[in-house]
Amino acid sequence: MKYISKFAGLALGVAALSLAAAAPASAKVEGDTIILGSAISLTGKYSTNGVHAQNGYELAVKKINEMGGVKVGGKSYKLKVVYYDDESTPARGAQLAERLIKQDGVKYMLGPYSSGMTKAIAPVSEKYRIPMVEAEGASRSLFTQGYKYLFAVLSTSEQYLASAIGLAAEIAEKNGKKPSEVKVALAFENDPFSQDVRAGVLDDAKKYNMKIVIDDKLPRDLSDMSTTLTKVRAVKPDLLVVSGHSKGAATAARQLKDMQIDVPMVAITHCEAADIIGKYGAESTEGILCPTQWAETLSYKDSYFGTAAEFDALFKRTYPNYNTVPYQAAQASAAVLVWKEAFERANSFDGDKVRDAIAATDMQTFYGGIKFAAEGNNIAKPMVLRQIQDGGYNVVAPSKWASSEVRWPRKAPMN
Amino acid sequence: MLSNFQLLFDFPVLNIELLLNGLMIGGIFALAAYGLALVWGVMNVKNLAQGDFVIMGGYIAFVVYKELGINPLWALPVAGIVMFGFGWLLYGLVIRWVIGRDLFTSLLATFGMAIVIQQLLNLIFGPDVQTADSGLGTQLFLDSVPVQEIRVLSLAIAGILALMVILFMKNSRMGQAIRATAQDPRAAKIMGIDTDRVYAFTYSLNAAICGVAGVLISMIWVIQPFYGIGHSIRSFVIVVAAGLGNLPGVIISALGLGALEQYGGFGFGTEFQQAIVVGLLILVLIVRQIMQARHRQVVQ
Numbered sequence: 001m002k003y004i005s006k007f008a009g010l011a012l013g014v015a016a017l018s019l020a021a022a023a024p025a026s027a028k029v030e031g032d033t034i035i036l037g038s039a040i041s042l043t044g045k046y047s048t049n050g051v052h053a054q055n056g057y058e059l060a061v062k063k064i065n066e067m068g069g070v071k072v073g074g075k076s077y078k079l080k081v082v083y084y085d086d087e088s089t090p091a092r093g094a095q096l097a098e099r100l101i102k103q104d105g106v107k108y109m110l111g112p113y114s115s116g117m118t119k120a121i122a123p124v125s126e127k128y129r130i131p132m133v134e135a136e137g138a139s140r141s142l143f144t145q146g147y148k149y150l151f152a153v154l155s156t157s158e159q160y161l162a163s164a165i166g167l168a169a170e171i172a173e174k175n176g177k178k179p180s181e182v183k184v185a186l187a188f189e190n191d192p193f194s195q196d197v198r199a200g201v202l203d204d205a206k207k208y209n210m211k212i213v214i215d216d217k218l219p220r221d222l223s224d225m226s227t228t229l230t231k232v233r234a235v236k237p238d239l240l241v242v243s244g245h246s247k248g249a250a251t252a253a254r255q256l257k258d259m260q261i262d263v264p265m266v267a268i269t270h271c272e273a274a275d276i277i278g279k280y281g282a283e284s285t286e287g288i289l290c291p292t293q294w295a296e297t298l299s300y301k302d303s304y305f306g307t308a309a310e311f312d313a314l315f316k317r318t319y320p321n322y323n324t325v326p327y328q329a330a331q332a333s334a335a336v337l338v339w340k341e342a343f344e345r346a347n348s349f350d351g352d353k354v355r356d357a358i359a360a361t362d363m364q365t366f367y368g369g370i371k372f373a374a375e376g377n378n379i380a381k382p383m384v385l386r387q388i389q390d391g392g393y394n395v396v397a398p399s400k401w402a403s404s405e406v407r408w409p410r411k412a413p414m415n
Numbered sequence: 416m417l418s419n420f421q422l423l424f425d426f427p428v429l430n431i432e433l434l435l436n437g438l439m440i441g442g443i444f445a446l447a448a449y450g451l452a453l454v455w456g457v458m459n460v461k462n463l464a465q466g467d468f469v470i471m472g473g474y475i476a477f478v479v480y481k482e483l484g485i486n487p488l489w490a491l492p493v494a495g496i497v498m499f500g501f502g503w504l505l506y507g508l509v510i511r512w513v514i515g516r517d518l519f520t521s522l523l524a525t526f527g528m529a530i531v532i533q534q535l536l537n538l539i540f541g542p543d544v545q546t547a548d549s550g551l552g553t554q555l556f557l558d559s560v561p562v563q564e565i566r567v568l569s570l571a572i573a574g575i576l577a578l579m580v581i582l583f584m585k586n587s588r589m590g591q592a593i594r595a596t597a598q599d600p601r602a603a604k605i606m607g608i609d610t611d612r613v614y615a616f617t618y619s620l621n622a623a624i625c626g627v628a629g630v631l632i633s634m635i636w637v638i639q640p641f642y643g644i645g646h647s648i649r650s651f652v653i654v655v656a657a658g659l660g661n662l663p664g665v666i667i668s669a670l671g672l673g674a675l676e677q678y679g680g681f682g683f684g685t686e687f688q689q690a691i692v693v694g695l696l697i698l699v700l701i702v703r704q705i706m707q708a709r710h711r712q713v714v715q
Contacts, residue, residue: 045542048541187685190686216684216685216686217684217685217686218685218686219685219686219688219689219690221639221641221642221644221645221689222637222685223544223632223636223637223638223639223642223645224440224636224680224685224688225680225685226436226677226680227433227677227679227680227681227685227688228680228684228685230429230432230433230436230677230681231419231422231681233429233432234422234425234426234429235422246543246544247544247637247639250543250544250545250546250637251544251636251637254546254637258553258563258565258635259553259561259563260553260561273543274543274544279546279548280546280548
């Protein structure tokens, strides 16, 4: 037995050595190609969204290369991304980040999918002072660690539903009520992301001095929240906010309908991911407010993809199996645009110069404005609130980008 | 938290809603728990895959509803038949080799089956939550308590099914053979009963009952490949509280558990709905232990 394990160890060692020998010594810029690296979830529980992100990266790389590539020092360079599959496990992600940097010599990184994976990889890129532009990690906690090399193009999680509070205050004023009279019911899953969302909602509610009448936590394996909704029926809040990933959205939408809960305003995260319109029909989901990072109906634009709608069309042409373009793909494309402009502004491949150029980013894209705070999060793009109206998602807040009037109050879904 | 209980006094009608919701979902819990008690009592196998059978039934309803586009109520017989066959298959592959072995062998084997079922469901259907819609509406009871027709129907179906199983156990040849085997497998064998077949039938019947429960669950709650464990724990709590071979006890503790979950979720927040079930299991075990200790003293 001992001999076998020794032999296995030896074989593994030889395999590792040969792999190391096969990897290029330095891959930051090869000939006329700039190499970006990313560990991303191509298998495992995040694979759906991981593939969305990869498609977003690839589309932007293709577009930039078609438009002449990246110009640094008077010369044009093509972009290329090296991927590893992190299998949706944080430990594997950290390993692969190490491998990208140490063995493959990657000097510029794109992020993985999800806050959890980003949390695992960011310490590695930080250690080697490799700048990483990420597009899929929204957790607030990523930007309180003092990271200098982490930049995110998306809005952080505490902003997800803050606009719902603002909208409730606006509506209260319109109806001659004080915002402080608004009663808010909260039901949030007890996980880092949802609790971040909750913290943002609480902050904003405090600003208006609103009253929190219910503050329930939801379990990880949620399949019934009828008790929370029974309470909602009793205390009659003006706004109900639910966040618990797809299962939270699926359960809330089903039981709001089944129990005929009558709340004038309901906001839920992950409506699109849970496909609540497809599951329960347009009628019973009418009026639900859903936050999103990006929507193709917004009037953002840039010189690469044109408008948000044009990006949407191009994406669908390139990947015909998509009916709608997930925002995860759009923000991944935006991250690549940040790299392109940063290289050109730095006019150099020096790691720290490029890092400073990223930090100084202030640009408009089809995905929205991008400008990084000192902590690395994007402060130029608001979260958008969409309302389900007649079976479609229409942007209703913030008012600057709204394409439709908010419908208020929401009627109890009758069946 | 206290204010939540205060609400129950301020709005007494909420009690009716919680009780009704709890009792109606409890009826479905009773089905899976009865199946567990059956397998436990007859074969002395503690089936940890119980909840996963329930979820499988739910996915059968989902397929009937989504892929075939027909009302998921039709999935009731389908799930019963498919799960009966699946139970027979599992018996031949796994269970027959662990009957008569010690406690841990059967626990490990059924736990392993649970993991395999979860992962297979995850591979086939993906990790997203799914539902099936019965298309039934909601009625107002006493003008203020909404009652979902599907919940009432589920309770009725659960009741009818339980009655059918009881009659089957009492009157049919196979039912008698099952009861004989439960009492003394060796004597049953000597009397010419094919105990292997009896075991296979018992295990398959359990899977079928769970499948039907799962169809009902998918029309009331939501299902996901990894949600089985909650249903397994509920079944164990109910059976342990009621005691083996005590069918009225199983029904009463299932209904009680359903109601208690609702009150717990209401008072402490939905997060604690299932925590209460587990807490109750510990409590029941402690009480049982004390009772048993007393019992031993009497024997001495």
